[in-house]
Amino acid sequence: MSRKIPPVRRRLLTVTAVGAATALALVGCSSPAANQASTQEFTGKYDGPAVELSYWNGFTGGDGPFMQQLVDEFMQEHDNITIKSNTIQWADYYQRLPAAVTAGEGPDVGVMHLDQLATNAARQVIVPIDDLAEALKLTEDDFTKEVWDAGVYKDQRYGIPLDVHSLAMYYNVDHFAKAGITEPPTDRASFEDALAKLQAAGFATPFWMPTRWPSHLINLSLLWQNGGEPYSEDGGKATFDSEAGVAALDWQRSIVDKGYSPKDVAIDSQYVAFKNGQTSITWDGIWQINDLTASGMPFATAPVPTIGDEPGVWANSHHFYLPRQAKPDENKVTAAKVFIAWMSEHSGDWAQSGMIPARLSVRDSGVLDGTVQEPIAEQIDNMRFLPPVPGVGTVQAETLEVAVANGVLGKSSPEDSLKTEAKKATQLLEKNLKSFGG
Amino acid sequence: MTASTQVTASREEVAAIPRGKAATGPGRRRGSRLEHNPWTPWVFLAPYLVLFGVFVVLPALLGLWISLHSWDYTLPLKPFVGLENYISLFTPDSINYTDFWASMRATAIFTIFSVPLLLAIPLAVALMMNQKFPGRNFFRAVYFAPYVLGVAVIGVLWRYLLDSNIGLVNYYLGLIGLPDDTAWTTSTPAAWVALIGVTVWWTLGFNAVIYLAALQDIPGELYEAARVDGANAWQQFWNVTIPGLRPILMFVTLITLIASANMFGQSYLMTQGGPSRETRTAIYQITETGLRNFQMGDAAAMSYVLTLFLMVLSVVVFWLFRERKA
Numbered sequence: 124m125s126r127k128i129p130p131v132r133r134r135l136l137t138v139t140a141v142g143a144a145t146a147l148a149l150v151g152c153s154s155p156a157a158n159q160a161s162t163q164e165f166t167g168k169y170d171g172p173a174v175e176l177s178y179w180n181g182f183t184g185g186d187g188p189f190m191q192q193l194v195d196e197f198m199q200e201h202d203n204i205t206i207k208s209n210t211i212q213w214a215d216y217y218q219r220l221p222a223a224v225t226a227g228e229g230p231d232v233g234v235m236h237l238d239q240l241a242t243n244a245a246r247q248v249i250v251p252i253d254d255l256a257e258a259l260k261l262t263e264d265d266f267t268k269e270v271w272d273a274g275v276y277k278d279q280r281y282g283i284p285l286d287v288h289s290l291a292m293y294y295n296v297d298h299f300a301k302a303g304i305t306e307p308p309t310d311r312a313s314f315e316d317a318l319a320k321l322q323a324a325g326f327a328t329p330f331w332m333p334t335r336w337p338s339h340l341i342n343l344s345l346l347w348q349n350g351g352e353p354y355s356e357d358g359g360k361a362t363f364d365s366e367a368g369v370a371a372l373d374w375q376r377s378i379v380d381k382g383y384s385p386k387d388v389a390i391d392s393q394y395v396a397f398k399n400g401q402t403s404i405t406w407d408g409i410w411q412i413n414d415l416t417a418s419g420m421p422f423a424t425a426p427v428p429t430i431g432d433e434p435g436v437w438a439n440s441h442h443f444y445l446p447r448q449a450k451p452d453e454n455k456v457t458a459a460k461v462f463i464a465w466m467s468e469h470s471g472d473w474a475q476s477g478m479i480p481a482r483l484s485v486r487d488s489g490v491l492d493g494t495v496q497e498p499i500a501e502q503i504d505n506m507r508f509l510p511p512v513p514g515v516g517t518v519q520a521e522t523l524e525v526a527v528a529n530g531v532l533g534k535s536s537p538e539d540s541l542k543t544e545a546k547k548a549t550q551l552l553e554k555n556l557k558s559f560g561g
Numbered sequence: 562m563t564a565s566t567q568v569t570a571s572r573e574e575v576a577a578i579p580r581g582k583a584a585t586g587p588g589r590r591r592g593s594r595l596e597h598n599p600w601t602p603w604v605f606l607a608p609y610l611v612l613f614g615v616f617v618v619l620p621a622l623l624g625l626w627i628s629l630h631s632w633d634y635t636l637p638l639k640p641f642v643g644l645e646n647y648i649s650l651f652t653p654d655s656i657n658y659t660d661f662w663a664s665m666r667a668t669a670i671f672t673i674f675s676v677p678l679l680l681a682i683p684l685a686v687a688l689m690m691n692q693k694f695p696g697r698n699f700f701r702a703v704y705f706a707p708y709v710l711g712v713a714v715i716g717v718l719w720r721y722l723l724d725s726n727i728g729l730v731n732y733y734l735g736l737i738g739l740p741d742d743t744a745w746t747t748s749t750p751a752a753w754v755a756l757i758g759v760t761v762w763w764t765l766g767f768n769a770v771i772y773l774a775a776l777q778d779i780p781g782e783l784y785e786a787a788r789v790d791g792a793n794a795w796q797q798f799w800n801v802t803i804p805g806l807r808p809i810l811m812f813v814t815l816i817t818l819i820a821s822a823n824m825f826g827q828s829y830l831m832t833q834g835g836p837s838r839e840t841r842t843a844i845y846q847i848t849e850t851g852l853r854n855f856q857m858g859d860a861a862a863m864s865y866v867l868t869l870f871l872m873v874l875s876v877v878v879f880w881l882f883r884e885r886k887a
Contacts, residue, residue, distance in 0.1 A: 218852055221635045246635035246855075331726075334747060335833060387725045387744035390833060395727055517854050529837050532747060550656045551854075558633055 165258045169461045171454040175205040176462065179220065179230035181213035182476075185413025189476035196472075197465050204458045217242075217516070220446070224248045227449030232459035234285065237273040237440040238509040238516050244276035245513035245559040249444040251279035255460050259283070259467060265483050269508045270440045276511060282442030283463050284481035285470055289438035289506050290340050291409045291499045292428065296421040298326055298403035307425035314428045318383045321403050329403040331393035332375055332384040332531055339519070339527045340437040341406055341427075345371030347507040348431025353523070358512030359556050361548030363523055364541035367431070372530040372537035374430055379531065387532065397422075412477035412495045424495055426502045438506035440481060443467070479503065514555035522548035628861035635855060646862035657850070657859055663838055664846035665867070667828075671842060672821040675757045679817045680810075683765045687772035688802075701773075705766035712763075716830025719759045720746060723831070746832045749839050756827050756840060764820070768813050772806070779805035811882035815875060822871055843867050 274282035302324035321329035351367025526544035723745035735741030834841030851860025
């Protein structure tokens with residue numbers, strides 16, 4: 124018997140996720156490096172020896188090829204800078220980046236979402252780049268205020284905005300034509316009227332209500348439309364269980380109850396169903412535009428209708444950042460800044476990826492004319508963003524996403540599920556405030 | 562075997578497995594002319610001990626150390642909190658209490674239902690594959706094939722197959738007149754049926770192969786003797802096959818138990834822990850707490866509690882399979 128045991132031991136010896144993380148923690152106990160970004164004045168040019176920059180991003184969707192195209196273009200113009208892209212799914216990205224940076228194996232430059240900037244600034248994963256914003260002559264009036272302000276944590280700038288992307292309404296043009304709908308719906312009455320017409324035209328379930336991603340983004344959009352706020356200003360309390368939030372989830376559930384959506388829409392299936400023509404309308408991010416265009420299906424986009432009292436839609440933004448380095452290399456830091464500056468100036472080309480350039484001057488230059496996302500971009504003033512609170516992203520994934528799923532599934536009433544999860548979110552936020560030092 | 566992730570700590574209890582005769586060591590023969598230096602066995606063991614120390618003992622001790630702190634590896638301050646992380650796991654109104662014990666319950670449900678199936682079905686398959694028939698090797702390969710696939714592949718594959726609205730499984734069930742609206746991934750108990758079914762389909766080949774090897778080790782003379790004594794097929798199975806398999810049964814039970822208790826990938830990919838957090842297993846909860854929320858102190862404490870449960874379970878298995886003196 125005993126000779127049969129060694130294989131077990133070998134199996135269990137495999138280095139495992141938790142084990143690996145522990146090992147990372149071991150290496151990563153060094154104290155944070157000094158503010159590397161301000162050691163050398165940034166002049167906008169890089170004339171030093173050839174450097175290779177590792178560039179981390181999460182453009183795994185239809186946006187990926189366009190980013191690579193931009194990177195190639197940049198390298199053609201800059202002989203002494205080579206960019207090595209590393210593309211990781213966003214969900215894994217935010218888990219790996221702190222580990223890599225803490226272990227001294229982080230990238231030289233990267234892109235992250237607006238709602239992750241404060242978290243990573245507080246964790247000292249990224250460093251301030253005020254001098255870069257100044258050198259680029261970037262000013263507040265060239266950006267939407269919330270996007271610009273979100274790059275600031277404790278009076279220092281950490282992110283340079285690249286784009287803005289929001290939720291949008293996608294609809295099947297053929298279905299709309301058959302149902303005799305000529306204009307995309309804009310408010311609750313016209314939206315529900317459209318759903319009824321689509322059903323009458325033989326499309327039994329015209330609007331599949333997802334239970335998971337992006338259901339919580341729909342919920343946030345509606346909450347803002349109802350005049351609510353998901354979190355208190357200081358980031359210490361979750362308020363997504365307010366009347367505005369409950370009304371939002373009630374409406375989401377009502378789509379299922381009224382039969383416009385089948386029950387139990389599992390992750391991603393509403394999107395697959397839309398591509399297959401099984402459903403007529405879906406609300407998803409504008410980053411899906413290229414994927415839908417490639418699929419060849421007849422679709423169009425419109426802003427998310429105003430179901431509540433005022434227009435409002437969830438949005439997010441990609442920002443460039445510089446990660447903390449164990450041993451900062453001045454040449455690499457300067458080259459990375461040149462890269463960010465170039466990208467910011469070329470953000471108009473990035474519009475082809477389906478995104479909306481963050482800079483007003485770029486948007487007004489006509490790059491969006493005739494694009495699929497043009498009608499969405501016009502609504503940029505109605506876009507709402509998560510507040511720059513450290514740790515809010517993970518708290519939301521742990522709580523609001525579960526609450527919305529439960530509400531849409533009908534496992535518990537919208538009010539109960541939001542109340543339970545908001546209580547938990549507040550506990551987590553309080554814990555965060557404590558560990559990040561307020 | 563089912564899990565793609567295993568807790569550092571769970572290795573510990575493997576170290577507790579008695580090594581049998583191997584542990585008594587060489588060179589103790591009385592009257593031997595060569596007197597061994599007491600360090601000799603250690604020198605021979607050294608290469609393995611280094612690996613064992615660096616990858617098993619050290620992480621386990623470090624885990625214990627982390628569990629006594631409020632540990633976020635990205636923050637400079639990692640305050641010592643003593644047993645607070647453990648206490649909070651047993652305090653009903655703490656943040657972690659409800660979710661942790663719910664996840665332990667999920668792990669228990671999965672283990673209780675998957676282990677018996679993973680012990681019985683592979684045995685049946687192995688008995689079948691042990692017969693002589695044309696195409697035997699082909700069928701052996703077929704049963705083992707799913708095990709070759711990674712959890713990511715089978716997770717994503719079955720997530721779409723089992724989708725309640727666009728999945729093939731419900732479509733075919735509808736074609737043959739059965740209910741076609743079962744929410745395999747978004748409602749319980751259907752989600753458990755799905756998770757356990759997929760896991761059995763995925764990993765039965767591994768246990769079957771081990772059984773098969775053991776079956777081939779049982780001497781043919783024993784069956785012959787049994788037949789001479791007039792034993793029928795069932796009596797042969799019960800009195801020859803099962804006792805012959807006993808050592809291997811313990812091994813299979815133990816690894817299946819540990820693997821099931823460490824289930825993570827299937828529910829992460831197929832149900833996202835849902836509906837609500839009902840199919841979120843202990844490892845899932847530990848991963849979320851430690852790697853996504855960076856509360857590694859809490860996560861390490863959870864790992865140690867899970868380890869304790871697994872150690873107790875292993876002892877029970879050893880006791881059940883102990884050599885009974887007739």
